[in-house]
Amino acid sequence: MPRVRLEILKRSKKSRARLGLLHTAHGTVETPALVTVATQAAVKTLTAEQAEGAGSPLLICNTFHLHLKPGEQVVRAQGGLHEFMAWKRPIMTDSGGFQVFSLGFGRDYGLGKIGYRDTTAKVGLKQKPKLLSITEQGVTFTSYLDGRKIFIGPEESMSIQAALGADIAFAFDECTPPNADRAYTEMSVARTHRWAERCLKARDPKQSLYGIVQGGKFKDLRRASARTVASLPFDGFGIGGEFGADKKTMTAMLREVVRELPEGKPRHLLGIGHPDDIRRIVKEGVDTFDCTVPTQYARHGTAFTSRGRLEIGSSKHLKSRAPLDSACGCPTCTKYTRGYLCHLYRAKEYTAGTLLTIHNLWHFNELVRRVRTEIRRGLI
Template sequence: MTKRFSFSLNATDGKARTGVISTPRGDIRTPAFMPVGTAATVKAMMPESVAATGADILLGNTYHLMLRPTAERIDRLGGLHKFMNWDKPILTDSGGFQVMSLADLRKLTEKGVTFKSHIDGSKHELTPERSMEIQRLLGSDIVMCFDECPALPADRTRINESMQLSMRWAARSREAFGDRPGHALFGIQQGGLEEDLRAESAQALRDIEFDGYAVGGLAVGEGQEAMFSVLDFAPDQLPTDKPRYLMGVGKPDDIVGAVKRGIDMMDCVLPSRSGRTGQVFTRRGVLNIKNARHMDDPRPLDEQCTCPACSNYSRAYLHHVFRAQEMISGMLLTWHNLHYFQEIMQGMRDAIAVGAFGAWEADFHAQRALGDIAPL
């Protein structure tokens, strides 16, 4: 008998929640941050290093993997977990967002989307049914239903039409997903910044019934204030006994603000992308390692951090290898950023468990407001 997918809430503090998502491949402690492994790799990181930062789950990308190396090839080679040497849970997105943002010459119909690959111009079709098939071939533990995500700002009519289409696609995704014990399917709420459209979307998803629910269509250019104003009501429109996932978020203060408003899961390319461009997240805010002030600095990025970059290397060294375009630069800075993001998640889980989230949050913002340590 395959272990079922389940979610249990352990504690709440205000709207903030901590709990555990149980899957056959292991438990996911919530609130959870999922590093993004777009093309079956978290860039510049070994899978065991990602696990060492505290990650319980990774995100894989349907659009990128269907184009290269193809879902069929990954399936023949034993599935995505084996292919990329990651034995913990994997969530795959549906490909919808990337089709909208990356693909050339896309055509949207009721059936789905046809598009040309941004890699070689080859023509592809993505429908709810095909998205479910690809994600089944990949073997991911959490599957996202196929949706359309309009870029904001957009007018209300466009947002409503898009949301209605996404809800019809959600029903088709559910149908095509079928019964897969041990695997979960998440629905995606749409509706832009409109509370009534979000409520309508949430009700449509509840009627279909999913294993978890995502708040989609945010972090697409609307700004933090608008995003938080939606998060003030959107999670409350979703079932309390299922995980709530905010897609594509974000910066440390976005993550803390989302958890405060009832979100359980997030993902973002930011820690790894920033690591490769010399942007470093610390408890005292963001620093740029390419700045000359670090050139002669023997101190670590963050004295309290236990990651390899902070334990073993100076700012001066990290500045040098970044300037010299050495590969180790992206490796160490990405490791540090991912470690710090997971440290935030652990801090929030611990604080919620003892009813101290407010104090933890105040301390988080106070430390960040200090800014980086003074130059030598």
């Protein structure tokens, strides 16, 4: 399998945005692109055909979840992720590093990656997460399925990802909690860098591998992390963790990181891509990004439309014969009325999730396509 290669078609004169083509063994992706989340080898509520029909150019599956269930050897025996899930386009696998946070300090403090309050107790060098232990060697998780202990270090993450067989693997890292203090973040980032070197030694040479920049909300640590990871022979770079409390800080921090990364290699922003963020992050030079918002909100009845958000569960839609969004050309909007979707949602039919997910993914993919057009035309 040839490794990925980014062909840059155009660089913006107004921002750091770039228009490109990400060439992979499973086809070419126009960038900037939104990566659709398919945690357990499925875009929740959709078939592979439906995800393709919603315009998803590439997927990101989750190493930790697939290691737990069904296990990477099951996937390998079925010919790898592409064959297993009948998805022909490119796939990325996350490294499991996000779960070091979400099942560790994230769980202990009830934190998401962003939006924590400053009053939250800080994580320092003396704190240890309750349900997992992090050492130089790697991380011991407690399975949420049966309580069994699972060890994943850089070598394990690489061998799991090689067996899953995605086009792009990510280096194993610790996504530092947003409430980590400077000392903790410094220690964690240094370890993530040592893990990055071990990942490079243990990688499958046929698979593309992205290194991950961490550094929390500390500008100098972010820059230093970007510089260190950029100096290693990765095929591309992931930018992980949190970026401070507000969007302005996020943009400033991204700028610091991106300036340290090599121009010719792809950059992926992990776990960010709210409609308000898309233009902002693309303008900082991000090529791909993944986000659970379109799929997750769909399952909770929220449609993103050209006129803002729409809650399909509200009974006021029952009598409407209008589509979710009259400006949308997606398979849902061309066939189904708000009234029908509202009924399905209120009746708790799975089809509601399917139809809303198709619409939201289409809507987001359209947003990104428009951003690409703006770069092409020199508007951003």
